[in-house]
Amino acid sequence: xxxxxxxxxxxxxxxxxxxxxxxxxxxxxxxxxxxxxxxxxxxxxxxxxxxxxxxxxxxxxxxxxxxxxxxxxxxxxxxxxxxxxxxxxxxxxxxxxxxxxxxxxxxxxxxxxxxxxxxxxxxxxxxxxxxxxxxxxxxxxxxxxxxxxxxxxxxxxxxxxxxxxxxxxxxxxxxxxxxxxxxxxxxxxxxxxxxxxxxxxxxxxxxxxxxxxxxxxxxxxxxx
Amino acid sequence: xxxxxxxxxxxxxxxxxxxxxxxxxxxxxxxxxxxxxxxxxxxxxxxxxxxxxxxxxxxxxxxxxxxxxxxxxxxxxxxxxxxxxxxxxxxxxxxxxxxxxxxxxxxxxxxxxxxxxxxxxxxxxxxxxxxxxxxxxxxxxxxxxxxxxxxxxxxxxxxxxxxxxxxxxxxxxxxxxxxxxxxxxxxxxxxxxxxxxxxxxxxxxxxxxxxxxxxxxxxxxxxx
DNA sequence: TTCACGTCTGAATTATTGTTCACTTCTTGA
DNA sequence: TCAAGAAGTGAACAATAATTCAGACGTGAA
Numbered sequence: 001x002x003x004x005x006x007x008x009x010x011x012x013x014x015x016x017x018x019x020x021x022x023x024x025x026x027x028x029x030x031x032x033x034x035x036x037x038x039x040x041x042x043x044x045x046x047x048x049x050x051x052x053x054x055x056x057x058x059x060x061x062x063x064x065x066x067x068x069x070x071x072x073x074x075x076x077x078x079x080x081x082x083x084x085x086x087x088x089x090x091x092x093x094x095x096x097x098x099x100x101x102x103x104x105x106x107x108x109x110x111x112x113x114x115x116x117x118x119x120x121x122x123x124x125x126x127x128x129x130x131x132x133x134x135x136x137x138x139x140x141x142x143x144x145x146x147x148x149x150x151x152x153x154x155x156x157x158x159x160x161x162x163x164x165x166x167x168x169x170x171x172x173x174x175x176x177x178x179x180x181x182x183x184x185x186x187x188x189x190x191x192x193x194x195x196x197x198x199x200x201x202x203x204x205x206x207x208x209x210x211x212x213x214x215x216x217x218x219x220x221x222x223x224x
Numbered sequence: 225x226x227x228x229x230x231x232x233x234x235x236x237x238x239x240x241x242x243x244x245x246x247x248x249x250x251x252x253x254x255x256x257x258x259x260x261x262x263x264x265x266x267x268x269x270x271x272x273x274x275x276x277x278x279x280x281x282x283x284x285x286x287x288x289x290x291x292x293x294x295x296x297x298x299x300x301x302x303x304x305x306x307x308x309x310x311x312x313x314x315x316x317x318x319x320x321x322x323x324x325x326x327x328x329x330x331x332x333x334x335x336x337x338x339x340x341x342x343x344x345x346x347x348x349x350x351x352x353x354x355x356x357x358x359x360x361x362x363x364x365x366x367x368x369x370x371x372x373x374x375x376x377x378x379x380x381x382x383x384x385x386x387x388x389x390x391x392x393x394x395x396x397x398x399x400x401x402x403x404x405x406x407x408x409x410x411x412x413x414x415x416x417x418x419x420x421x422x423x424x425x426x427x428x429x430x431x432x433x434x435x436x437x438x439x440x441x442x443x444x445x446x447x448x
Numbered sequence: 449t450t451c452a453c454g455t456c457t458g459a460a461t462t463a464t465t466g467t468t469c470a471c472t473t474c475t476t477g478a
Numbered sequence: 479t480c481a482a483g484a485a486g487t488g489a490a491c492a493a494t495a496a497t498t499c500a501g502a503c504g505t506g507a508a
Contacts (some may be wrong), residue, residue, distance in 0.1 A: 003453045013455090038496060046241030048457040050498075059496065091507055119495080127397050132399060151428070154415055157393055157402045161419050164392020165385035171389060173351050174358060178381045191378055195385050199423035204375070227476050237485085272487040274468075282467060343465080347500045401450060 017055045020045045024066050025109070033112040037065060064125035067113050071129035071145050078136050085214075088143040089150075089202065093210035095140045096196050099133065099163065100189045104169045104179075111171045134159045141200055150201045162196045169195075241279045244269045248290050249333070257336035260287060260333035291337050295353035298326050304359050309438075314376075317434035319364045320420050323357070323387065324413045327394045328403075334395045358383045364425055374425045381389065383404040386420045393419075 023044035027035045036057055042049045056062040081098040085091040103110045112118075140157035144150045168185060169178065169192045179188045190211050197207040226291075247268035250261040253395040262283055266273045280286040311313040327334045337353060362383035368374045391417045393402065403412045414435050420430040 003451095005454085006506070009454090009505075011502070024341065033306055049496090050290020051456055054455070115339045117343075119341070119343065130396075130398055131401075154352065154402070156417055157412065158419060160398050160402055161389035161393035161416055164396060165423070167392070169381055169385035172354075172384065172385050173347065174354055177355075178378070180382055188381065190315035191381055195423045198425060199389070199419045200478065201422060201428065204425065213292060227481095229484085230476070231485090233475070261464095273466090274488065275486055277467070278485065 020055055028112045029109040032108050033116040033118045053172050060120040067129050069123045070113050077130055088147040090210055092140040092144050093214040095137055095212040096193050102164050108173045158200050166192055244279055251338045256332050257340040257342045276424055284344040287346050291349045291353050294337050299356055306364055312371045313434055316364040316368050317438035318360055320417050321438040330396045335405040380426050392424050
């Protein structure tokens, strides 16, 4: 054996792998999942099409990993926001707001991750992604229930419904009509978060307070 | 000119057209949108592949019309249920329940209509379908608001969120885990309808009553 | 420098389906 | 029965992208 992987090479390989993933992510953010095609992604990553296959066995694997990545980032953000909140109800509000803000600030990417048509099967990965976020939110709802702030309920079903509401209202195909100008972004986040909190049983007045609390410290919302 | 379309022929043509649409619908109901391929649909409809193109200019047109058809049926059901209700709040509850029941009884078809990946562009048709249902529900919310039963709100956004919640909870990829056995179907419809009503501001106690009212007269729910 | 082996390349291949069209079959009125 | 034209057929075609692979190029130890 005259050739061995040196540290330098390992690093370069890792960099390339991540360059490909980043290229895929950018493509998805700009043009949706339809734009995540091997050849264009390869061009973005400055490699040849064939090279992509040295790093990912198939397009399905590439997209699956992309979905997992984005999902991981979102989960981290949700946890950070929720953990910083003073109590279980505010934590829930913060979690919901975070999801909403994330969805809005990267609409195309979010839509791609969630539901946009893809020609390969990424069901499993999407399922895992949804499950993770639903699990996190369900946990927060559960905490609020245990604290006596909310009525007992099927937290998993509630979390699923809640996220469905957010996504449909903010990134679904009708989102553009409901949120027709950039100035309404913040309003939309507030409105939808309020709806979501009321849905799980937060009383109206209390919900309003929680929403304001959760939205205020959020990062600036940028237009679509 | 020795040949003219006689009534008999016109009828046969119409029948064939509808046979093709029905075939497409059945295919979608059984195997999702992915199963709606020209050749298999043609086989189901007992015609040759080429014949499909004498009735529909392209696959996109076929699927668009399928979506419009299903949507029209659903809309009719929603209107009928809501119009039969005694007041605006019950009408809203009835509308929501109807959507839920429809979604559940034809899960694959609903998923296909709403969001399943398709290789041709049916965005416009899906948009129209969503818009129609959202419009109907928004109208019912609005009526309840005008009757003083609900707080003032962006009814269109609320309706969008509400339908998103229903669909995600009942037909989305996580639905199977939340509703793991057929006996839970009715429960799920109730729970989700309750969530939806609370979301738009119906008080909890009142919401429970409305949900029971709306679910009871519904047709029997059949398993997935 | 050399050689053994890894990595990269990108044109060619493959696979899948929608779509076309030359031909056959059917329908109608004379 | 016949001719004119419509409707139906299905094998062939086209288009799109994922995937492969034979050869070019890099890399590391001797």
